[in-house]
Amino acid sequence: MPERTAPQEDAPLRSTSTRGPRTPDWWRNAVIYQIYPRSFADADGDGIGDLPGITARLDHLVELGVDAVWLSPFYPSPQADAGYDVSNYRDVDPIFGSLDDADKLFTAARERGLRVIVDLVPNHTSSEHPWFKEALAAGPGSPERARYIFRPHKPNNWESTFGGPAWTQVPDGEWYLHLFDAGQPDLNWDHPEVRAEFRDILRFWLDRGVDGFRVDVAHGLIKQADLADWHYPVEPLSGPGTEGIRPPMWDQDGVHDVYRDWRQVLEEYPGERVLVAEAWVAPAERLAAYVRPDEMHQAFNFEYLEASWTAAAQYAVIDRSLEANGSVGATTTWVLSNHDVIRHASRLGLPVGSVRPRGIGAGDPQPDSQLGLRRARAATLLMLALPGSAYLYQGEELGLPEHTTMPDEARQDPTFRRTGGEQKGRDGCRVPIPWQSEAPSFGFGPTSATWLPQPEIYAEFALDRQRGVPGSTYEMYRSALRLRAQRQLGLGRxxxxxxxxxxxxxxxxxxxxxxxxxxxxxxxxxxxxxxxxxxxxxxxxxxxxxxxxxxxx
Structure with missing residues (x-):
């Protein structure tokens, strides 16, 4: 592959990946870039990122050298959890644009050789979804309530992942389950109507040309039938409890029937459409079950993300992951940052061996920013050299740190609210990213408005401060991605x-x-x-x- 140079501003960009846009099994070695639509680019100046803003910035992804983009939810939503509470799975929320804007984005990406993966949220709907409104109106014992998990009495002691109880009582006395916010009632995946509905949702977006789905909370759809009590913390990485017991709300064997069914739907479409599991599951052998040949194509390796910054810990998780995935004929999907965890440029600036906090506030111990960035760059080069696929989170190519001093009054993550501020939550990694150091909102949009405040230090990380600068984090990413493609490291051994x-x-x-x-x-x-x-x-x-x-x- 020829050396890639910085393109002219008016030159049309094309993907220069060694893998073409319709290569079979493209996902096995792809580098996929996560866009959090609220915080990528704001075209209309309202302070919230949108689909036209993403379309206008696609050339950045081509210049960077990625193969595909994953879009976090853009569906209609009351935004109780930043769009992961979906009220309509077949449309676009007006704050992000329209279905026509989505179609234009998909087309623009294809023209540049970029594939598009969209988020799918099947564990729960919004409480504003028509189904849940019908369930409340219909009353106890109704077919409408059977689509969700209602019980006449609070059946167990489960806690929400966001803090507080996982059960909320409705006016007629029944209780419904929500493993996340109360505005996110869990669906009953033992109900045939729920399964049929999501098969139809898959086809709706596949017909519009998307290349696949990142499946939110993929390990949570099926609950243990007896809804047994759980006496350990509700941790994201779902291994057995201290007595070797698997949590009754996570990683139940029944989820695999769902994904075998979905795989058949995707096989109806040409072009190697993919399913990607957000499954916080350990050990690696349990995670590998999600990527067996007739199920999903990829599953994020969160055990790798959580691994301590030591040679022994890194060796153990890499070796175990490759062995477990290889046993089912799958490649491993590596990730260091996303919209749910502290950015690795800050996380790695904490003392080695620290338990990863769920957010960092001004009063918390602060990461060593220089050490964190140094280790983050080293971790990135290590990850990109590994066989398999890799995911990048928007802004990590700039070395962006977490916003660790955000005022509490600006926080919007329900985790902050439901824990009474004990956990600062995920807002710090979701701040709008900087494009131009001297522009309003650092080039995020045409005005200074941003839905979350940007720290002043982001000016130093803006793209225009790094583009074309030897040794910058951005240029390191570009060079690494170019070499990774040239040397076929993702397909290596x-x-x-x-x-x-x-x-x-x-x-x-x-x-x-x-x-x-x-x-x-x-x-x-x-x-x-x-x-x-x-x-x-x-x-x-x-x-x-x-x-x-x-x-x-």
Whole structure:
């Protein structure tokens, strides 16, 4: 593949990936970029990002070098949970635009060789969804209530993932389940009408040309039949409890019947349409069940995201993940940041071994910003060298940190409200991203309005401060993605190399990858030619601490 240079502003951009737009099994090695529509680009100046804003910025993704885009929800919603409370699965919320805007976005992406994955939220609807309104009006024992999980008495002690009880009582005395906000009632996936409805929703968007679906809370659709009490924290990464018991609300075997059914729907369409599981499931063997040949194509590796910044921890999770997924013929899907977790440029600035907090506020211990960015760059190069697919979260290519000093009065995440402020929530990673350092809202939109406040430090990370600047985080991402495609690293095979305990090293094809987690500088094999490193190597060629290097061998 020829060297890619910065395009002229008026030049039409095309994807230069070595994989074409309709290559079979494209998802096995794809790099997919997550867009959180509220915070990517605002075309109309109301302070909230929208679909026309995304369309206008698609060339950025082509220049960056990704293969596809995943769009977080843009459906009609009361916005109790930033759009993950859907009231209509077949339309676009006016704050984001219209169905026509969505069609234009899909077309513009295809013209640039980019595939489009949309979010699907099947575990729950909004309480404003017509079905739930009908359920409330129809009363106890009605067919309308059977679509949800209603009980005459509060049946267990379950807590909401957002804090507080997971059951809410309605005026006639019955209780309904919501594993998240009270405005997000859980659907009853044992009901045939629910299953039929979502098959139809899949077809609605497939007919409009989308390339697949990222499935929200994919591990939560089926609940244990007896709704047994749960005496451990409701943690996102759903492994067995301290007594080896699997949580009754997560990762029940029945979910796999749903995804085998959905896979058949996708197989009706040409072009390798995909299903992607947001399944907070551990261990790796349980997660691999979601990507068996007749189920989903990808499942985010959150155990990898949660792994400590040590050579031993990284080795363990990478090796276990590759083995588990390989056993079912699947590749591994790597991720370091998304809209639900602290950005890794800040998370990795916390002390090694810390439990990941659910948000950071001004009164909390603050990350070491320089250390966090240094480690984040090293972690990114490590991730992009691994066989499989990788997901990037908007703004990470700029090295964006979490907004850790956001005023409490500006916070909108229901986690903050439902925990009485004990957990700061996810707003800090959802702040509108900066494009131009001197423009209103840092180029996010034509006005200074933003739905969440941007920290002043974002000016330093704006795209115009980094584009074309050697050594910038943005240019590091571009170079890494170009090399990853050239060397076919996503389709490669990992072979571990010997080294000190504080060093992680492996070969992927003719590329040797080394990450130094220790304080002692590390050496590359004799004759290795460095191609890219997350920070400059020492004059003597040794690799400093918290640095990843790719070398040709």
């Amino acid at each position: 990992l072979e571990w190399a010997e080294g000190p305990d504080s060093v992680l090293a492996f070969r992927n094809g003719d590329v040797y990858v080394l990450t130094n987690f220790g304080e002692t500088p590390a050496s590359l094999p004799e004759g290795a030619r460095p191609m890219i490193s997350s920070e400059p190597l020492r004059p003597d060629g040794l690799v400093p601490t918290d640095v990843t290097v790719w070398a040709e061998v």
